[in-house]
Amino acid sequence: MTSTVSRSGAVAADPMVPRTFTLLSTHADTRDTFTLELEPTDGVRLEFRAGQFTMLSAFGIGEVPISISGSPIEDGPLIHTIRSVGGVSNAIVTSAPGTQLGVRGPFGTSWDVTDAKGGDVVIITGGIGLAPLRPAILELLAERDQYNRVVLLYGARTPEDILFGDEMRKWADRLGMTVEVTVDNGPHGWKGRVGFVTQLISRASFDPAQTIALVCGPEVMMRASANELRQRGVPAGKIRLSMERNMKCGIGLCGHCQLREHFICADGPILTYEVLAPLMQKWEL
Ligand SMILES: Cc1cc2nc3c(=O)[nH]c(=O)nc-3n(C[C@H](O)[C@H](O)[C@H](O)COP(=O)(O)OP(=O)(O)OC[C@H]3O[C@@H](n4cnc5c(N)ncnc54)[C@H](O)[C@@H]3O)c2cc1C
Ligand code: FES
Structure with missing residues (x-):
């Protein structure tokens, strides 16, 4: 090397x-x-x-x-x-x-979950987006008593696409996490929820003034989640989103991942909604 x-x-x-x-x-x-x-x-x-x-x-x-x-x-x-x-x-x-x-x-940057100690954490994700959040979940569940409410809202396309299903059950049953799962399409016999994950936000139990929100998924879902969280009163600076862009170097040199003045590989991938909101019109570019 x-x-x-x-x-x-x-x-x-x-x-x-x-x-x-x-x-x-x-x-x-x-x-x-x-x-x-x-x-x-x-x-x-x-x-x-x-x-x-x-x-x-x-x-x-x-x-x-x-x-x-x-x-x-x-x-x-x-x-x-x-x-x-x-x-x-x-x-x-x-x-x-x-x-x-x-x-x-x-x-890249971190979810920095320890900033939420003493308050609530709301995690909103869909599909493969749960994978980048798993380290943050494991970190906060290792010190579960340091946090107040910990809520995971997860959406998948179908029941077959649910990721880490057994582990989510363990997080809910043994580790004091509220886990709500929904699917876009539920086949005949599916007894769980059907609908978009963003629909779970309005009735989730957390104190908006004392909450850090972690969001990872397709950009359209993150945008809708950020809007719902703002409507509940979560400050934009406390909503953290993980951005995906094409990357080559990963260290802020080549410009492949550039989103206006930000290099997503080095300034992100996790950025606050406060930073991202002004760029929202350009997210899909
Ligand atoms: C910071 C960061 C973290 C990531 N973490 C993960 C992770 O933990 N697990 C993971 O599976 N992926 C992750 N990704 C996405 C992953 O990098 C891409 O899926 C991968 O680059 C695709 O490369 P490929 O050559 O296999 O497919 P490509 O040939 O590049 O793409 C094949 C097709 O899939 C589409 N596509 C590409 N990426 C995605 C995607 N993410 N979702 C849906 N369709 C896509 C393309 O538009 C294209 O049509 C991450 C991306 C970033 C920027
Ligand atoms: S991937 Fe090269 S600058 Fe981000």
Whole structure:
């Protein structure tokens, strides 16, 4: 691995050079989403903060940004949960155990859940968006008594697409989290809720003045969620959204992820609604 020497004399790894990790296992969460466990070949654990991502590569095929979905506070393998949507993500999720993958990072900003200590936390997400939030959920449930109400509102397209269903049940049953799940389309016999996740916000129980909201999902869903949260009275500066953009370098150099003056890889991916609201008209650009 190449390295650079800073003015202080400390040796830092080159953020553009991937470390190699060995794929230990792949678990199918849903028909198109898989959780991978990876072990660093140099034995050095990758430290990260909840919400950060890596640039993950299948050598010879390509590199994509993927959030870390494991616990930031417990030792163990690097965990990524990936939805297979195209060439690179499909190559990664179909790799055989023992395959070496490239990992750069971690990069980006954090959910910073500890800012919510003493107050309520509301988490609103849909589909694969639960994966980038899982580290934040594990972090706050590890200190559950430090927070007041912890509410997770989750939406999936169909019951088959619900991610981490067993784990959500555990969070609700044993760890004092309110979990509400809804699906866009419920087949015959589905006894759960049907409707968009944003419809759950108006009746969720939390104190808007003492709440930090964490939101991750398609941009149209995040926009609607932010509007609902503002209507409930949550300050814009306390609504945190995770943005997705095409990325190449991941470190604020190439401009691929630029959203006006912000480089989403370095200034984000997690930004407050206070920062993002003025850019809303340009979100889809
Ligand atoms: C900061 C950040 C964190 C991310 N974290 C995760 C994560 O934890 N897990 C994960 O699965 N993905 C995550 N993504 C999205 C992931 O990077 C893309 O799915 C991936 O780059 C697709 O590359 P590909 O070559 O497989 O598909 P491509 O060939 O690039 O795309 C194939 C098709 O899928 C569409 N597509 C691309 N991305 C998505 C998407 N996210 N949802 C739906 N359709 C899409 C494209 O428009 C295209 O039509 C994250 C993205 C960012 C920016
Ligand atoms: S991905 Fe290169 S600047 Fe963000």
